[in-house]
Structure formats: C-alpha cells, structure tokens
Amino acid sequence: MKQMATEISESQQPLTRLVEQRLIRKILKGDQAAARALIDYYKQRLFAFVWRSCPNHQDAEDICQEAFLKAFAALDSYDPQYRFSTWLFTIAYRLSLNHRRRSAEKQIDGDYAWPADDQESFETALAQTEEAEQLRKQVWSAVARLAKPQQAAIVLFYREHLPCEEIARVMNIPVSTVKSHLHRGRTRLRELLESVVAGDWSKLRILGSAAG
Amino acid sequence: MISCEQTRNLLDGYLNDDLSASMTAELDAHLLDCPACRHQLSLMEACGNVVRLDMNEPAVSADFTDRLMAILENQPTERASGLQLSRRMKLAVGLVGVAAAAALTFVAIMPGSNETNNTPLIAGRQVEGTSGPGLNDQFLQEFTGLSFPILFDAVDHLNSAWELGQLPLGPALVPPTSYEAQSIPPVQPDITESLPDLEDGAELM
Numbered sequence A: 001m002k003q004m005a006t007e008i009s010e011s012q013q014p015l016t017r018l019v020e021q022r023l024i025r026k027i028l029k030g031d032q033a034a035a036r037a038l039i040d041y042y043k044q045r046l047f048a049f050v051w052r053s054c055p056n057h058q059d060a061e062d063i064c065q066e067a068f069l070k071a072f073a074a075l076d077s078y079d080p081q082y083r084f085s086t087w088l089f090t091i092a093y094r095l096s097l098n099h100r101r102r103s104a105e106k107q108i109d110g111d112y113a114w115p116a117d118d119q120e121s122f123e124t125a126l127a128q129t130e131e132a133e134q135l136r137k138q139v140w141s142a143v144a145r146l147a148k149p150q151q152a153a154i155v156l157f158y159r160e161h162l163p164c165e166e167i168a169r170v171m172n173i174p175v176s177t178v179k180s181h182l183h184r185g186r187t188r189l190r191e192l193l194e195s196v197v198a199g200d201w202s203k204l205r206i207l208g209s210a211a212g
Numbered sequence B: 001m002i003s004c005e006q007t008r009n010l011l012d013g014y015l016n017d018d019l020s021a022s023m024t025a026e027l028d029a030h031l032l033d034c035p036a037c038r039h040q041l042s043l044m045e046a047c048g049n050v051v052r053l054d055m056n057e058p059a060v061s062a063d064f065t066d067r068l069m070a071i072l073e074n075q076p077t078e079r080a081s082g083l084q085l086s087r088r089m090k091l092a093v094g095l096v097g098v099a100a101a102a103a104l105t106f107v108a109i110m111p112g113s114n115e116t117n118n119t120p121l122i123a124g125r126q127v128e129g130t131s132g133p134g135l136n137d138q139f140l141q142e143f144t145g146l147s148f149p150i151l152f153d154a155v156d157h158l159n160s161a162w163e164l165g166q167l168p169l170g171p172a173l174v175p176p177t178s179y180e181a182q183s184i185p186p187v188q189p190d191i192t193e194s195l196p197d198l199e200d201g202a203e204l205m
Helices: A005-010 A017-028 A032-053 A057-073 A084-106 A116-125 A130-144 A148-158 A164-171 A175-197 A201-210 B004-015 B021-033 B035-053 B064-074 B087-109 B137-144 B148-163
Strands: none
Touching (some): A017 A032, A032 A057, A032 A084, A032 A148, A032 B064, A057 A084, A057 B064, A084 A148, A130 A148, A130 A175, A130 B035, A148 A164, A148 A175, A175 B004, A175 B035, B004 B021, B004 B035, B021 B035
C-alpha cells in the first residue's frame, strides 16, 4: 500500500506560481478537478513535514486532511502574493503544535522511536551501503531529537527550500528567531553527530552523497 | 584572516546564503587553510543533504485524495449559497451590528432629554403621529458619535456590495461618511491574520 515518498516526488513536475494561481481561481469557482490536482501535488510534501513532528501515520494524515479542509474553507482569504504551500504549511504547523499539546496532556506522546512500520520501507527503498544507511538513520534520529521549532525550521529550510522569511510566516515568528532556530538546530546536530563521524572524512562523504 | 571562532560564527550565515561577497571570500580563505573548520562545515552540509534528499517518510495513503474530496463534496458550500463572508467583512458587519444595538439600547433606556421634541425616532427619522420618549439625531451624535442614517448607510453599502458579489475588502468596507468604525485600519490581507491561534477545538474560520 505504501510507496516511498521519493517515487512520488520524483514523478512531480514543479508547480509554477502561475499554474498554482490558476488552480486556485478554478477551485474558487467550484472546479473539483483543480482541487484534486492541488491536493495531489502537495499531499506528500505536507505529510512528510507533518510526519516529522508527529511520526504516527494516522495522526499525520488526519492533520494533513484538516489542514487541506481549513485551507479550502478559507481560500477566498488566501493572499496570492505568497505561495499556497506557505499558507498550507502554516495551517499544518499550527495543527501539529495543537496535536502535540493534546498528546502531551494525555501523556501518550513518548520519545521519538523509529516506527517499525516505516523501517521496512526505509530499508527496502534505499539500496545503499549499510554504513550509509546507518549514518542517515543517525542523522534523522538526531533531527528528531531537536526541539520541535528547530526541527520544523530545519525541515522547512532544507526540504522545502523555504527562505527564512517564508519560514517565519509558516511558524509565525520573527525572521531573527528562525535564524536562531536554524543556528541552534545545526549546532545541536553537530554535537549529536560529531562523535559519529569524528573527523572521518569518508563517512562525511558517504553521508553527503548517499542522501541522494 | 578571520579566526576559527569567527568562522564558526559565520557558518550559519554561509549556509543560509546571508553573507556578503567579501565575507564569503574571507570565510573561503579560512576554510582553505583550516581542516577543522572545513570538517565542521562538511558535517553541517551533510546533515542538510540528508534532510533535503533522503525522503524516507512513509507515503500518504493512496486514497487520501479521494477521502478528502468526498468530505469537500459533502460539505455545504456556503459560497454557493452566498452566505460566506470574508473574515474582514464579518468583523465589519459585526461592528456595525454591535454599534446599532448599542445605539438602540441607548435610545430605549434614556429618558427624553429634549423636552421640545418627544417624537420618537425610527431609523434616525422623526416619525409623526407617535408619542413617547425620544432623542434627536444631534443628541445621539453627541453622545455616541453615531447616527442612525449613517449606520443604515453603512449597512446598505455592505449589503449592496454583497448582493453584487463584490465581497469588498479593506477600504471598500469603510462607510461613505464619518463614524467610529473608520478607525479600523484598512485590510492588508495577511495569512497570519486569517489564522488565529488555534486552541483546542478552535475553528479557523
């Protein structure tokens, strides 16, 4: 049932701002095909972002679904000077925070653990060396140990290629705070991983190249 | 040449592409001569590469779009029935409504202060042939800064725009004459404004 996100994203062409705006205008006129196209384009990216802070498949999907519903319900207040993705991720980020808050209250949200269900897909899809795989897992494990705002800033910066100004909009914080989160996040990652790669350039090369 | 400490302080700016050309040149010069700083940079770049390229998240369910579309299709379309107002417009209509209610309450509870004119007001206009306490427009304006004709003009203005399907934003919501609501700043649609702090159970719209 599950496919790797890589396959999905590789099959997608970049959505230009012009096409995106056209889709939104059509959705506002009630065009369901346009709504479906926009959902299809963003669902995996949004899910990947949400899943990083909420590594439970069902919960992450519920958050994504709610984010889409809220975005469509308020579509006529969407400001076209910003990308739709910024708006969508903003909603999803807040929903994720709310979800985490509720989970914390229920005390069911334990420390991050690599989900067994996803381990299988991870291993089967990335036919790389075992060492590279271990390193990648260590990086993701380190990312998961970051404070949530740092983690969100890191993922939005690297995965979504958002500039600091856009990340600030998504997270509803000043740009300077985004830069602070990035700085602290990178520093923490360095601390967590330094012992792993401890001066070993070959490991770093594996880490850098095997990611692709 | 800059020191190792200065270099490490600049690495974030370097990775964020925030450094000036001259500062980037300084940093590059240091990195050429300093394996330790090169290692630091490589480590951070490698982490960035993993996050950027290693898409190991599980895929969203295959029927995600279908389920979502089913929900969307079954939702009552307020827009189609002409009932959906923008957040800004709801605020403006709400403010006018509150002001009108306050003014009506004020008229209802205040004893007639103008002994020479006890003719009651309906929609800001004097109505002949009725009796009871009442206030004139000038009195109302002095004490509330509002008058009924202006309130009704504002409501008419909003209703006309709504009926024409214009759903006006910002300046179009400001009534043609002066009243308190003009202190509302013009709308510059802002995605954060449309997203209130979502508390548990709170709705976006």
